[in-house]
Amino acid sequence: MGLLREAVLAGGHRPGDRVREAPLAVRLGLSRRVVRAGLRAPADEGMLELLPGGATAVPAVTAKDVLDLYALRAGLGALLIRRVAMLGPENLAPASAALAEVCSAARDNDHIRIREDDLRFQDALARIADLPQAAGTFERLTARLRMFVTVLDMDYSQACDTIADEDTAVHDALRDADGNEAARLWRVKIERCVRYMIAQLPEDDVAPHLWTTLAGRPRLHPGEPRSAAH
Missing domain, CATH: 1.10.10.10 (Winged helix-like DNA-binding domain superfamily/Winged helix DNA-binding domain)
Known part of the structure; x- marks a missing residue:
């Protein structure tokens, strides 16, 4: 389906x-x-x-929905990325091909295409990890994230280079078989995405505290700069 x-x-x-x-x-x-x-x-x-x-x-999207999804995506993504690093760079071909599409979209400043290419890159990494249940859960989270992006009508026109740079950094760390660095870069990407997506929603004083609880991260202060990434 x-x-x-x-x-x-x-x-x-x-x-x-x-x-x-x-x-x-x-x-x-x-x-x-x-x-x-x-x-x-x-x-x-x-x-x-x-x-x-x-x-x-189509459901309404709340701050809690966004933070709940990204808390799962942050932890599960880090696990899958460490697994990819353990398997070695010789398995990276599908992710490398997906990254090439991300970079192509960034060069064209195609903000519609890059948001899909970015998610395809992430799903490619999940599949490379060869953990079918974890990868399947991650891809279901991707499907839900696509709905959030559609419902919120997210604008990535100012984020193409940021997305390409972050994906390239994760890929390069995996090419060097540095799972800890790749997982750290993944969490940086997630942090930026949370800030950007929360900025599209009405102010919710619960949201900063909830993110701290879910992900063990500092509060999301309303005045902080936010950048767009998946």
């Missing part, structure tokens, strides 16, 4: 919008029953909200 997920993400939905099954069925050449059944998986993953009667809607 990957095509169904992509169709939902490309639908331009806003928080609270119902996902209409009939247009999706026509676009994908499927029956409405198949579409309705297929929407249960993204609902179970938190990408969609399941409504009474079996309908689905």
Whole structure:
């Protein structure tokens, strides 16, 4: 049902919008029953909200949602990255190819393409780790993150070079088989992403304390500079 997920993400939905099954069925050449059944998986993953009667809607995104997702992504990503370093640089080819796409998008200043290429680079690293359950969980978090980015209509026009530089730094550390440095750089990337995404939401005084609790990191002060990255 990957095509169904992509169709939902490309639908331009806003928080609270119902996902209409009939247009999706026509676009994908499927029956409405198949579409309705297929929407249960993204609902179970938190990408969609399941409504009474079996309908689905795009959920609102809160500061707690963002911090919850990134706390998981930070820890799980660091584990997978250390595993990639242990396996050695000879396994990096899929990530290297994905990184080339990230850098190409940065050179073109294509902020639409780079946000997808960045996530593909991260998913490539997860798959290289050869930990199927951990990688599967990471990729489900990626799908949910895509929905957050879509719902918040995130603007990465000022972040292309930052994203490419951060991904290159992680890749270079892995090429040197330095798992600790790669994991540190990954957490730096996550910290910046949290600050940027939280800045898109209404002020929430709980958010800084929650991030400290979830990730053991300093408070996110409202006045701090924020940069965009996945």
